[in-house]
């Protein structure tokens with residue numbers, strides 16, 4: 239996929255991984271609509287980007303992805319301003335095990351909402367030009383992350399939802415590829431929450447396990463994860479894929495198909 243003048247939308251765009259996705263998209267020629275709840279950081283980033291890539295290449299919109307009204311409203315404004323959506327990245331996410339309903343509303347609810355709303359503009363049956371949606375999960379979407387069971391549940395949800403929607407999109411000829419990205423620990427502000435009981439809630443005693451994992455395996459830099467993100471956006475053979483990125487490199491996950499070949503151990507019912 240040639241990204242020149244394509245219109246991309248990134249949620250949670252003001253910092254961390256979202257910012258790195260915005261930057262790699264713009265370096266490759268896209269115009270980008272940034273969505274975030276952090277208005278001051280978002281506006282500042284937009285100004286920096288327009289200085290670097292030319293006027294009106296980036297625009298910032300304040301919205302909370304867990305609010306239908308906010309999210310619907312900004313996507314409408316984005317399409318009015320940029321004409322269409324070619325690339326949607328549902329990246330916004332938090333870790334908060336204490337206020338776990340909020341974590342579900344943002345991490346899973348925001349991805350579901352962002353996918354459904356973007357498809358309305360992107361799918362060919364509605365006059366859209368197709369394109370690609372990349373949802374951001376985590377390796378915690380593939381296995382347990384003991385300090386954060388609710389976070390783990392939301393990320394498993396994002397993986398399952400994205401895979402199912404990719405099948406829907408193919409069978410319905412939406413012309414939209416849907417992929418999911420599963421990064422290992424990345425050096426962003428999220429990592430500092432490990433020392434916050436307000437965020438780890440009942441599971442702060444699991445902190446040492448997380449520290450050991452990070453020390454033994456290491457943490458990724460944002461720009462490495464951005465390169466993996468770009469593969470899912472640009473490579474048109476990536477359609478319904480889950481891409482894992484960890485310190486050993488990037489790899490497409492192979493899932494068992496149709497309930498067959500699931501690694502399993504028979505159990506006697508006698």
Ligand SMILES: NC(=O)c1ccc[n+]([C@@H]2O[C@H](COP(=O)([O-])OP(=O)(O)OC[C@H]3O[C@@H](n4cnc5c(N)ncnc54)[C@H](O)[C@@H]3O)[C@@H](O)[C@H]2O)c1
Pocket residue numbers: 249250251252253254255256273274275276301302303304329330331332344374375376377420421422423424425426427428429
């Ligand atoms: N950092 C990691 O180790 C890591 C690893 C795997 C996956 N992830 C995932 O990557 C995504 C980005 O994480 P990050 O590490 O860059 O975090 P971050 O905290 O650095 O950035 C997250 C951004 O999302 C915004 N945001 C939060 N709630 C929002 C909401 N309701 N609506 C709109 N914007 C909102 C924040 O203001 C912030 O700018 C998350 O989904 C996270 O789960 C992170």
Ligand SMILES: CCCCC/C=C\C=C\[C@H](O)C/C=C\C/C=C\CCCC(=O)O
Pocket residue numbers: 333375376377378380381382383385386421422423424428429430431432433437438448
């Ligand atoms: C509450 C404090 C959390 C501190 C860490 C911050 C952010 C990390 C988020 C990542 O999404 C976690 C990424 C990878 C580790 C998760 C699970 C490991 C097990 C995976 C497996 O079994 O394959």
